[in-house]
Amino acid sequence: MADLSGMWLGTYWQRDTPTRFEATLVQGGNTLSGSILDDGYLGEAQISGTVSGRQVRFVKRYITSNQTTIDYTGTVSEDGNHITGQWSIAGFDAGPWEAHRSEDELNASWQTLLEQTFERKLATTAR
Template structure:
């Protein structure tokens, strides 16, 4: 199963106009949740969905600006660092989207730092500098 935990940077297109977004995704088993911040007036949204194999599906709900739910479907690359697909609002509005992992993988950075702990005394550790 693909692991999509972390920060993703992406773009979706509506009527040929690109909108950038930043998504923070949290995956537990197949369940997916998180937040997306669009780089426009629509602002922040919550997402809920699932990841099955390399398929991803979620619904985006804006917190304040729009009552419409946006359905996203897509496919993850084998390397799990890129995804792309389609979005849809009802039957009238749709477009494409894509996202790639941000280089700022805070979880991996924390894990790396914890693995590099240097023991000082029994039961104590200090992170390198």
């Protein structure tokens, strides 16, 4: 099971209209939580759900409005860096969604690794 914790960028489609979003996911065991910021008028939402193997399920609740909850299901790619699936609002609407790990997060991880390597080299040379 991949650890989905981190920053994600994604898109969901409602009636063929795409909406981009940024997500911060936190996974502890099979539990998934986090926040999503839509690039639309609904804004920020909280999520809670589960991860089982490569299957993801969560419920999205917008903070700024009293919207109906939105159910998301998805499948994580084998490398753990991409999720595709479907969202639905019971009895109202549904559509596809996808997300991938944010390049910013990957760049931050790479920068941290470089800094640690540099610090180790300095410590070794100082001895």
